Amino acid sequence: MSALTALPAWQALSQHRDTIESTHLRDLFAQDPSRAERYQLHAAGLFLDYAKNRINDDTIALLCQLARETGVEALRDAMFRGEVINNTEGRPVLHTALRYSGEGAIQAQGEDAAAEVRDTLKRMKAFVEAIHSQSWKGYDGDAFTDVVSIGIGGSFLGPKIMSEALRPYWRGDLRCHFVANIDGTALTEKLKKLDPKRTLILMSSKSFTTQETLTNTESARQWFLDSGAPESAIGQHFVAVSANVPAAEAFGIKAENVYPMWDWVGGRYSLWSAIGLPIALLVGFDHFEALLRGAEAMDTHFREAPLEQNMPALMGLLSLWYTNFFNSGSQVILTYDHYLRGLPAYVQQLDMESNGKGVNKEGEPMDCATGPVIWGGEGTNGQHAYHQLLHQGSGVIPADFILPLQSHNPLGRHHAMLASNCLAQTQALMQGKTQAEAEAELAGKGLDAGALTELARHKVMPGNKPSNTLLMDKLTPHTLGALVALYEHRTFVQGAVWGINSFDQWGVELGKVLGNAILDELESNQPKLDQDSSTANLIRMFRKGQIN
Numbered sequence: 001m002s003a004l005t006a007l008p009a010w011q012a013l014s015q016h017r018d019t020i021e022s023t024h025l026r027d028l029f030a031q032d033p034s035r036a037e038r039y040q041l042h043a044a045g046l047f048l049d050y051a052k053n054r055i056n057d058d059t060i061a062l063l064c065q066l067a068r069e070t071g072v073e074a075l076r077d078a079m080f081r082g083e084v085i086n087n088t089e090g091r092p093v094l095h096t097a098l099r100y101s102g103e104g105a106i107q108a109q110g111e112d113a114a115a116e117v118r119d120t121l122k123r124m125k126a127f128v129e130a131i132h133s134q135s136w137k138g139y140d141g142d143a144f145t146d147v148v149s150i151g152i153g154g155s156f157l158g159p160k161i162m163s164e165a166l167r168p169y170w171r172g173d174l175r176c177h178f179v180a181n182i183d184g185t186a187l188t189e190k191l192k193k194l195d196p197k198r199t200l201i202l203m204s205s206k207s208f209t210t211q212e213t214l215t216n217t218e219s220a221r222q223w224f225l226d227s228g229a230p231e232s233a234i235g236q237h238f239v240a241v242s243a244n245v246p247a248a249e250a251f252g253i254k255a256e257n258v259y260p261m262w263d264w265v266g267g268r269y270s271l272w273s274a275i276g277l278p279i280a281l282l283v284g285f286d287h288f289e290a291l292l293r294g295a296e297a298m299d300t301h302f303r304e305a306p307l308e309q310n311m312p313a314l315m316g317l318l319s320l321w322y323t324n325f326f327n328s329g330s331q332v333i334l335t336y337d338h339y340l341r342g343l344p345a346y347v348q349q350l351d352m353e354s355n356g357k358g359v360n361k362e363g364e365p366m367d368c369a370t371g372p373v374i375w376g377g378e379g380t381n382g383q384h385a386y387h388q389l390l391h392q393g394s395g396v397i398p399a400d401f402i403l404p405l406q407s408h409n410p411l412g413r414h415h416a417m418l419a420s421n422c423l424a425q426t427q428a429l430m431q432g433k434t435q436a437e438a439e440a441e442l443a444g445k446g447l448d449a450g451a452l453t454e455l456a457r458h459k460v461m462p463g464n465k466p467s468n469t470l471l472m473d474k475l476t477p478h479t480l481g482a483l484v485a486l487y488e489h490r491t492f493v494q495g496a497v498w499g500i501n502s503f504d505q506w507g508v509e510l511g512k513v514l515g516n517a518i519l520d521e522l523e524s525n526q527p528k529l530d531q532d533s534s535t536a537n538l539i540r541m542f543r544k545g546q547i548n
Ligand SMILES: O=P(O)(O)OC[C@H]1O[C@](O)(CO)[C@@H](O)[C@@H]1O
Pocket: 152, 153, 154, 155, 204, 205, 206, 207, 208, 209, 210, 213, 266, 267, 268, 353, 505, 508, 509
């Protein structure tokens, strides 16, 4: 047993689970009419109803005790102070500094991170306004109409998904096209519709070493030059965001066109930095700042609210409750808003790259599960597909339902219908359907008693399936910022309890190294194949371009 699973709170939760297991959620609601009032929270413009979780007051008390025994609050405070909590890379973790609007300093290994952020925001603002006012134009005097944003992972998902989420706020004078994959089709399909004279290429790579991003940018440069643009025009059309300014300059991007990133911001936490420039270009700098303020409001709440009333802490602890005490290997995020359809993929990267770890900070193997599989999609589409498994599958898959109360596109009864589906799903998962209810539904349909009982068995839904419901008045830059920061901190809380480093990603680095070695073999004519027999055979086929 590890120090973690031996903790008094962990042990108490293991026993408490049996108490909870013996009571159906439906009965918990029946026994306590005030349940919804007791298990709800407001923070930073968001409302969380967590009453449909398999919990009682003891569960919350024990989960908060576990957080205290594992030092979650101390680690949180150390993160905000800029201490080196990413121990394997020797770095502070300061994405919260990116949205800090105070005047004070935040020390990050001898630098004032807050001052650097303020300077960068000023530069970003000037850049965005120059493009919008058309004081910065293409080399032939044309205003920019299109931006191609090249980046991958955290340098892609945040800007893309948040831009989609803020579509109602787009200015309308610029389009943005996101290219991440090394698959040449991705870039080719985007570029073939664009006019190089009116296109700005925005390349985002914290490390400036990522194969996909470097290769896509090189190909975009070639496309630009092949169109007849002079080499001297590169400076007007290519901008980069990177923590590696010398490498960006060596690549041919002018120093004044390189916007900084810092080692103390993880890629998957970086949309608040210059990595978010595509968002600012699409919605304008005021809305980008509102996004930062929403995140900052959630930071303040996370920092100040006691654990029992702390939205990210409670969501993180509830997630851990199911992962570690109910063996739920996955969790689903269901957004009832078309603009938020990308959020599950965003949280998937955020959570799985952060908490997909098998050893703790000391490098010792974990003896309990860590990061669950995160997946999801937009309602109501999923109701006609994978919700079947949520309702009648054999495991427990906790769900987060997210619903803005007002639509940006009020259209007849659409929004009420959308909301009714969202609420009905949370209710159906919680209540389920008993054998008696299923039989009552079938009565009068002309079935004999045996057939009726048998068919009813297929219609039984166990219920007792937990969910959170997150509401906001409307999806705005502010509420979106708060929502994303909520998931960031929820991820942090789980990693802190598990005692893992949520801020490195050695697993994804392995693929990069092996990929380069195999690339050399694919492009070589030498028969030498220093690979296992399966990989060697696949390489041979690629060299031939034929499967036979
Ligand atoms: O911004 P970079 O350095 O190009 O990295 C892109 C992405 O690659 C990763 O390192 C892993 O593939 C992510 O963490 C990161 O967001």
